[in-house]
Amino acid sequence: MTITSPHDFLGFDIGERPVSHEQIRLYAKELADQSEFVEHREYGTTSSGQKLFTLIIGTPRNLERHVDVKLDPEKIRSGNKRYIEQTPLVAWIGGGIHGNELSGVDSAILTAYRLAAGQDEITQNIRANVLTYIDPLFNPEGRQRALAHTNALRRQQSAQDHQDMVHNEFWMHGRGNHYLFDLNRDAIFQTQQQSRFRVAAIRAAEPQLFVDAHEMGWDDTFLFAIPARPLNPHLPDGVHESWLELGEDQAAAFDEMGRSYYTRAWNEVFYPGYYDIWPAYFGAVPMLYEQSATSGLSVRQSNGNLVDFRTAVENQYRSTIANLATVARDKDRYLKRWMEARAEAAGRNAKDNPRTYVILPGNGYKYRETLRILLSQGVEVEVLQEPVTARNLSGYKNDLKVTAKLPAGTLKVSADQPLGNLVRNILDAHTPFSPEFLREERRSLDLGEATQLYDVTAWSLPLAFNIEAYWSRSPLDGRWVDARQTALAAPKPPVGAANYAYIYRDDSLQATARLLQSGVKVRVAKAAFTHDGEDFRPGTFLVRHEEQVGDIRPLIDAEQAKGAIELFAAHGARILSGPDLGGDSFPLLRQPKVAILGGQGVSQTSFGAVWHLFDEKVEVPATLLNMMHLGFFDLSSYNAMILPEVDGDLSELLPGAAMKALANWVDQGGTLLTLGNASFYASEAGIISSVPRSRTLDDTTLMMVGRSIAEIEADDFLGASSSDGKTPQQTRAVLGASAKELDARNEPFDFADTAQSFADQRSATPAVTMTPAQTIAKIRTYLPHGAYLQAHLKPEHWMAYGVTERLPVLFRESDALSPGPNAALIGRFASMPNLMLSGLVWPEATGYISGSAYLLLERKGRGKVISFASDPLFRGYSLGTERLFMNAVYLGTGRHAE
Incomplete structure (x- = not known):
């Protein structure tokens, strides 16, 4: 059997330059046509129609008998020796989830060729014992953008300076997909079409090993699992042991080459929605690779070393073969460990913390999305057939036990199931940190060092969607049916003709x-x-x-x-209770003509979330405008304009002509929406009168909770290693009412002890040498790194239509807003004891954020500016605050006044 090598097919060696998407696609089909060990399968398409595919590689017998056949956990659990011996382990090798991280894609081609053509003992053992799914390019649009940039700036002389334009992509760069989403954060919520296809394909394959190849900064080496803290407490126990085993052989491969690597660093696995940790909740061992980036060329590092693309590809390839060889040698044990992880999940959640979750069908859109997400993950869900009353339920926004009448259609999910650990991650109100990590994190922040957190600390689906949901520790009465075997509700018949x-x-x-x-x-x-x-x-x-x-x-x-x-x-306009349908209590809405501002300086992911919402979810057109050129456009074509989050000072990003054009457009009747930090830069640019919270501390009754100013100035550790062995009050995190029930190991901060205004505290502190600005900068280091906080909305205001008055809001390392003289306060953050709902929140942050503005409406000439203190469309899954955004666009441009 003759297998065409990559060199013979492409005309160049892998690693000489990056391979295009079309070349990958054609070579993959060539391998499948030539080798009896390879099967080619398409598993979906991207939003722009690009095909997603895998190569499945193994012996002909394993391909015939085990592809499309679900593993039988009971036969593995019972120790059925014949079944285990005849069942191959499944591995999924993924590359290119970030399109501009190039080397993992090219290494996948080398891996596929070796497994298809290799006759050495290691390769034959991998083929015999492992069904390897190679998913070479998950993000073709992102890679195409990245390669277009590199190829446009390619030259005869090597560009080794990392500051060269070729190593610094322009806006839009290649990390995200077509809509600029970071796909590596999308494994649970699956906001993107290609994520939904990939999750389905991975779940069908049921891998026991999952490899995800990435790249990182140009001046780094190579990182692989074992991950750093904080570790998610719901991770299966066996994955930690597997990381050590796989890492040992991977390290040996690098030692043989004499190359640098490291583990246990910044790749924390607290957020479960990464593709490089999400498979663990299904029993797989996820392995993250992070190779220093070369832009597909060569780059000179600060130590003088020259790292080229060929070396980057080889590091990824050697790592993949090392991991495959490890599991192939001991595949029976890894199969058993996969089964044990699923059994452990059910047993742990049944014994230690039995929980049953119920989701009420009050909100159709969010309810359907909730069910879609749960079922797509393989979670066991039941549907209530007849109404029933449930008592002693716990909610997500307070610690009150309630009695609720559950209507037919209510969803029930038990943590006592094989995916119980994933259920806890998706549906719990809060995921706790270990006390050890909290002490380390607090000490780092007190030293003025960066946070150890890499991503958000809260992601609860009920909070993200703001749905009516509860949990119970007791069994629930009622007649429940498997959601996969029953329709949620019969299709509603068309409403009869209405006369009026x-x-x-x-x-x-x-x-x-x-x-x-x-x-x-x-x-x-x-x-x-x-x-x-x-x-x-x-x-x-x-x-x-x-x-x-x-x-x-x-x-x-x-x-x-x-x-x-x-x-x-x-059938008529007459209403006996309330205003008649023909009166002026029903103002007419205008159709919004929407423009989304983008370009250099605008956050790609925030821009992408707005673009995706209009284009794919709402399915209405919106114009994409380069904000740098606003001075040259006819802005009268639009009545709604959206400024996503930005990556710099707006007054510096926008040329004077563009800034003037934007301000004039608002004055003449336009509605401008500023999202997240764009609201603070709009303040700096003079577009709105509201200001960052830091500007108004001395003029408000802000309560400083936690350390005194003297302690902040002294940089002391607040007795973090006190002689009595107890965690001092100031190092405790804040726990919300619902979070306390889930975080028994951490004692929450007590608000009763210290509460003082900023101004009073400064005047009472002798010999303070820091300026107020320096003190404020110190306090802001404790702001949440992605936590759900509670906001209160103005009752009956049109901006709050369809939204509960108490709303979970994701807050991420931003500032807080203080209303200006021309602003109407529509939403504000709750008081200190009620502020935190989920995630890591320090007491200083509660004092800083509490009572500040979340949502403001400011009249400016004939127009208005609507300002959100945090991005309401964060990652496309923030459906609770998405409705506020939709109100701002579709009611804010209407003819009615507030």
């Missing part, structure tokens, strides 16, 4: 956006009313027949048929 109008509820505003785009005239209720025995809240939508042009009934029916709206017929 249609009334509808739209919990996401996506249907309303499409109706407006299609020319339907839509009004929104400013006051509550009752019609035909049904109560309707402010924010209900009204479509009067007399105002329409043409037959709008098919459009309305289509939205109802897919569950996007809840529709009612009104």
